[in-house]
Amino acid sequence: MRKLVLLCTSLCAMVLLFSASPVRAQQWVGPNGNDANACTQLAPCASFQRAINVGASQINCLGSGSYGPVTITASLTIDCGAGNVGNVNVSGSSNSGITINTASAVTIVLRHLALNGLSTGIAVAGITATSFSSGTLIVEDCMIYGFGGSGIAFNPSGGRGLLLVSNSQLFQNTFGIVVQPASGQIASVTLNKVELVANNVDGLFFGGSGVVAGTMRDSVVGENGNNGVIASAGQVFFTVEESSIVDNLTNGIATGTAGSAIKVGASTIGGNGTGVLASSGSIVSFGNNQISDNGSDGNFTSTKPLK
Numbered sequence: 001m002r003k004l005v006l007l008c009t010s011l012c013a014m015v016l017l018f019s020a021s022p023v024r025a026q027q028w029v030g031p032n033g034n035d036a037n038a039c040t041q042l043a044p045c046a047s048f049q050r051a052i053n054v055g056a057s058q059i060n061c062l063g064s065g066s067y068g069p070v071t072i073t074a075s076l077t078i079d080c081g082a083g084n085v086g087n088v089n090v091s092g093s094s095n096s097g098i099t100i101n102t103a104s105a106v107t108i109v110l111r112h113l114a115l116n117g118l119s120t121g122i123a124v125a126g127i128t129a130t131s132f133s134s135g136t137l138i139v140e141d142c143m144i145y146g147f148g149g150s151g152i153a154f155n156p157s158g159g160r161g162l163l164l165v166s167n168s169q170l171f172q173n174t175f176g177i178v179v180q181p182a183s184g185q186i187a188s189v190t191l192n193k194v195e196l197v198a199n200n201v202d203g204l205f206f207g208g209s210g211v212v213a214g215t216m217r218d219s220v221v222g223e224n225g226n227n228g229v230i231a232s233a234g235q236v237f238f239t240v241e242e243s244s245i246v247d248n249l250t251n252g253i254a255t256g257t258a259g260s261a262i263k264v265g266a267s268t269i270g271g272n273g274t275g276v277l278a279s280s281g282s283i284v285s286f287g288n289n290q291i292s293d294n295g296s297d298g299n300f301t302s303t304k305p306l307k
Contacts, residue, residue, distance in 0.1 A: 027056035029086075031065030048078060048086070061086050061112075071099045072108055075135075080112035082141075090147070091118045096128040097147070105159070106135040110142060117147030119172065125149040126173065134159030142168045150175035151199070155208065160186040163214075169195040176203040176224070181210030181233070189214035189238070196220070202227045203248065206260070209234040215241060222246040228272065229253045231260035231281065239263045247271040252294065255281035263304070264289055274298045 029051055030044035037043040039051045044062055048070040051059045061067070061080035066087040070078075080086035088097040097115040100108060115126040126144035129137055130153055137154065144151035151170035154163045154177070163179065170176040176196035181187040189212060196203035196219070203221040206212045212233045220243065221228040228248035231238060236259065245252040245267060252272035253262060260281030268290045269275045275294035276283045278301050285300040 025055050026058045026060060027051035027054060028060050028062055029065070029067050030062035033062075033065075048088075052076065069093070069095050069097050069099075071095075071101060073101055073103075075106040075108065077109040078111070078113065079109065082112065084112055086113045088113060088115045089118060090116070090122075090124060091120055092122070094122070094124060096125045096149070096153075097144075098127045100127070100129040100137065101131040102133050102135065104133055104135075106133075107138075108136070109138045109140070111140045113142045115142065115144045115147075115151075117145065117173065119146040119148075121148045123148045123174070125153040125178075126151045126170070128153045129161070129163075130155040130157070132156050132158075132161050134161055136162040136164070139163075139165045139168055141166075144168070144170045145172045147173040149173070150178040150205075151196075152177045153180075154178070154187060154189075155180045155182065156185045156187050156210070157182050158185065160188065162188045162190075164190045164192075165194050166192040167194075169197070171195065171197045171199065174200045175205055176221075178202075178205045178207065179212055179233075180206075180208030181212060183209040183234070185210040187212045187214075189216075191216040191219055193217075194219040196222075196224065196228075198223045200225045202230055204229045206231045206233045206236050206238070211235045211237075213237040215239045216243055217241045219243045220246070221252075222248065222271075224248045226250045227252075227254050229262070230256065231262055232256035233260065235259035236281070237261055239265070240267055242266045244268045245270075245272065245275075249273055251275075251277045251298075253277075253283055255279065255283055257281055264300075265306075269297075270294060276300055 027039035033044035265286035
């Protein structure tokens with residue numbers, strides 16, 4: 001009898017737990033959707049913004065289509081799914097492709113999207129997170145191109161912001177990725193299998209008066225009009241591993257502030273105006289890089305032996 005009472009008590013507690021848990025609101029968009037619909041799988045909406053407005057915390061795509069620019073103010077996943085592409089085209093507008101404006105910690109996941117600035121020259125970004133209080137922004141399997149600003153503008157304004165980009169291409173923007181935390185803020189950056197190619201100015205730029213820390217691995221930063229990677233933030237602690245920094249017109253890797261420190265391992269640095277240039281701060285080699293065929297190879301500030 002006692003065991004039966006305990007079992008009933010446990011079951012009741014589980015029922016209360018599940019009933020108290022919020023139901024994740026999944027909404028749907030489709031190439032033949034209509035924003036007058038309820039955004040269900042059987043009656044999809046036509047735009048990401050409409051799906052958010054009806055209360056989505058996850059947006060799924062029924063197929064490839066153009067789903068319009070969007071403003072995000074709370075935790076959200078937009079995932080068009082493997083085999084589909086969610087297109088966001090921006091033309092003649094002061095709005096970014098995706099604008100993130102949050103007042104508290106959030107987690108935002110963006111997958112299988114193609115953001116196109118249409119090369120209009122308007123100084124907007126593909127993804128803007130400049131009012132990003134804290135939390136995590138994840139960008140996976142995306143293309144971001146043709147923006148007059150940056151592909152991604154990540155500027156944490158409160159607390160610590162985490163940016164993770166993987167399996168993505170950012171090309172033909174003015175800047176590839178710009179990270180500029182405010183004073184007293186921290187931006188943690190992880191890039192894996194990312195291509196920052198043929199942007200008009202810099203591929204990867206760290207600025208602002210806060211702290212930038214992180215790593216880039218198995219990535220390509222090439223053919224950018226100025227620098228491949230440049231660190232000019234208040235403090236930078238960044239590692240480049242197993243990556244190619246090639247054919248950037250001015251510098252492959254550069255540091256411009258005393259607090260900037262970049263470490264480089266198992267990477268190729270070639271075909272740049274100058275391979276490495278530490279105007280201030282430091283660029284440290286792990287001693288296993290290939291650096292050649294630059295206008296000037298430049299010099300690492302020191303070499304740290306592998307252990």
